Amino acid sequence: MSGTTPDREGAPARRRGRPPRTESGDTRDRILTVAREEFSERGYEKTSVRGIAKAAGVDSALVHHYFGTKEQVFEAAVAVAFAPALHAPDAVGAGPLDGIGERLTRFFFGIWENPTTRAPLLAIVRSAVNNETAAAVLRRLIASQLLRRIAGQLEPPDAELRAELAAAQLMGCVMLRYVIKMEPMASADLEQIIARAAPVVQGHLTGA
Amino acid sequence: MSGTTPDREGAPARRRGRPPRTESGDTRDRILTVAREEFSERGYEKTSVRGIAKAAGVDSALVHHYFGTKEQVFEAAVAVAFAPALHAPDAVGAGPLDGIGERLTRFFFGIWENPTTRAPLLAIVRSAVNNETAAAVLRRLIASQLLRRIAGQLEPPDAELRAELAAAQLMGCVMLRYVIKMEPMASADLEQIIARAAPVVQGHLTGA
Missing domain, CATH: 1.10.10.60 (Homeodomain-like)
Incomplete structure (x- = not known):
């Protein structure tokens, strides 16, 4: 600076x-x-x-x-904070479809476990929960950058809803582990959580 | 009054x-x-x-x-708002264990779909996301009243983590559908969401 x-x-x-x-x-x-x-x-x-x-x-x-x-400044600031997460579709795409759940889950927790990338994301979630304008910004960004790109790799017709249900499992883990800090989730071994969340993410994305 | x-x-x-x-x-x-x-x-x-x-x-x-x-006033107020949700363990207990996922999921969305019961819960989530004291109150209430009672019906040793992973799937749906209001989740037919979330909840609670 x-x-x-x-x-x-x-x-x-x-x-x-x-x-x-x-x-x-x-x-x-x-x-x-x-x-x-x-x-x-x-x-x-x-x-x-x-x-x-x-x-x-x-x-x-x-x-x-x-x-x-101000809304546009926020959107630009959020886009910077969100940048690591926006690589998710690449990470998800890099491999066979039957490993998509584990790759996405590992990538997601990789971002949230790192305090440097976690802090701005937490701030975005906090703003979005309390302010409709901030929620709209987050919504646009998740939809256009993340979910639609993941959903684009899945079968229609309900690819977007599948992507959101997978995102819901991951986002709920974020809420319990990093925001509300419920035990045992907050201190649980990350591999244990990944082992249980990844098959759910896989099931939502590609299951029957 | x-x-x-x-x-x-x-x-x-x-x-x-x-x-x-x-x-x-x-x-x-x-x-x-x-x-x-x-x-x-x-x-x-x-x-x-x-x-x-x-x-x-x-x-x-x-x-x-x-x-x-003030923290104790909040806790008492939250307990009132939370009262419908506290019947969840009863709803969950009333039937065979292999239907626990669907019963809990239906009960949960029943509370969140109803504007009267949704409003105070949304307020609690908003407070908890932004304030550590409010988060602690919510944490205690979820842990003591809800998760431990559900977990008490499951097999040890990881019953509490299972209950929290199930809660994470449901809470993530709440975030996307009612808080951030992502589409298509926000407008999706509830039965479609229940059909996809309930097996996940069941899997977390009683799966291998």
Whole structure:
């Protein structure tokens, strides 16, 4: 997040409006990083474009310029946090269909077991549970990026419902293990959970 | 919420401290009803004992007298909202073990499909996702009242983990259908969901 040049330091007025072409990528990234942190810490409702701009050291107008409304800033921040999960369809596709359940389940828990990738996802779930706009953003992202791509590898006509039932098993495990932290689920050996969840995911996706 | 006697109207000072024995049940119930509404509307963090007391027309001291801390008021309010769900173990127990999955699944969705029973449960989930104290209350209640009673009907040694994996499938469906409202899950025919979820619940509870 450094990357500030002497030139810019000496010309703070430039922060208003569109910055020079060469700096715009850095500034956009910095805003996005700050936005992700703000949404993670405060949740969707308590975060403002103004607060993000202030924390990023830019004018609110620049945040709007790059991303649009608060909802669109959130969507961009969520997309970054969601990036590891978006590889799931690749992971799922890389192998025979009868191993799809285990590959998806392992990939999913791999993301949630890692504190670095878990934190932003937890923040998204928290925002989505409490705010309809944040829920809509999450919904669009899961639908377009994740479920439809997984469902695309399955047989019609109910491929999307199958993908969602599989996602429901995994998401329920997330709720009990990482959010509500129910025992024994919260401390159970991950391999034990995978051994029981993976066949269910497989069954939903490809079962009779 | 009427039940106010002329006697009491004329003697507001009585609202401080413990009310006469004959009125105490009514007052306690009224506080509990108001608390449930307040927690439902505002969530755990934004609700205060003072606000509950004000809305119920009593002194804060009386709320503390009946229930204790804010956490304990929440626990009592949650227990009321949770009451229909607490019949689940009975519903589950009423029949052969090989039908346990379908009975539990039908019972569970019966509660969530009904807007009257769904609203307070949604409020609890929202509070628990965002507040560690509220999560602890929900955790205790699910564990002591629901899962352990279901698990008690299953074979050791991993009965509790089995019950939680079954709960995870159902809870994930709740998240996608009622909270995040993903399609096609949100609008899918309930019988179609039950037909796919019930065997999974059965498998978790009694499978190999």
